[in-house]
Amino acid sequence: MAPAAAFAFWVLPDLLLAYHMFAPQAQGLVRAHCRFSTIRREVWLTIDDGPDPEDTPRLLELFEAHGAKVTFFVIGENADRFPELVQAVVAAGHEVAHHTYTHPTKSFWCASPARVGWELDAGLAALRRAGVTPTRFRPPVGIKNLWLARALRVRGLTCVGWSARGRELWRGEVEVVAARATRGLVPGAILLLHEGPRVPAGIRIEAIRRVLDRLREQNYCCVVPEPEQLIE
Ligand SMILES: [Zn+2]
Structure with a gap:
């Protein structure tokens, strides 16, 4: 056989398989919504890995001050450790979504x-158990799996990706993270x-606060889109 x-x-x-498993924007294994359709200056801010007893209450105050509605994956x-925080998120008018159990x-x-x-x-x-029935799911770090599409479908869950991220878990400086998260904002x-x-x-909460400031400076507001607005 020729090389x-x-x-x-x-x-x-x-x-190809590795690409569709590990590239967050790849659509080959699972359709992941990475944008939503709108004619207004609005974005969907999503916060992963909570709830957290230190951060979640402070974030709820911050979002209220900015008039922002967001989704917590x-x-x-x-959620089992802090069901009262899940309930507080819902009571504040935000969405709670699924980000695996472990x-x-x-x-x-x-x-x-x-x-x-x-x-x-x-x-x-x-x-x-916390009183929420989620309809949206984000896999850990956007990683897909050969079995995920069917598993989501039978449970009525929609897969959500992202179009920009702060990458703040790897390197943290407030301005750098906020610039990454709002790069090419549309x-x-x-x-x-x-x-x-x-x-x-050093950047817990603060990076998100700076993102909200940047959004406000550019006249963007944070909304949770309807299912029919989601696109790939
Ligand atoms: Zn995560």
Whole structure:
């Protein structure tokens, strides 16, 4: 076999599969909504990995001061530990969505159908115990899985990605994170930021506060889009 043909036969399919598993914007395995349709200057701010007893109450105050409505993609384990925070998020008019039960960052790409189903069902049960029935799901770090599309479909969950993120878990400076999260800002953008102890201590809350300031400076408001507005 010629080297080019061997590469195409043996390696290319693996590369393609890896791309569709690990690239957050890839749509080959699961349709992930990464924008929404709007004619107004509005974006969808999404906060992952909570709820957190230190950050969530302060974020709720911050969002109220800015008149922002956002979606919290919460980890089921955290929802079980702090159900009152889940309820406070809902009471403040925000959306609570599903972000797996244990947030298995390293193993989600190769999780079995049973494990994927367990993560989804345990997360759904945790949120239901807190009084929420979520309709939207974001996989850990945007990683897809061969079994995820069907598992979401049978549970009535829509997969949501993002169009910009702060990447604040890796490197943290308020201005840098806020600039990343608002780079190339357009109506219908989906911004991803995090709360909780994985965020570097110096920028917890502050990076999100700076993002809200930047949005206000550019006359953008934060809304939670309707299902029919979501696009890829
Ligand atoms: Zn996460």
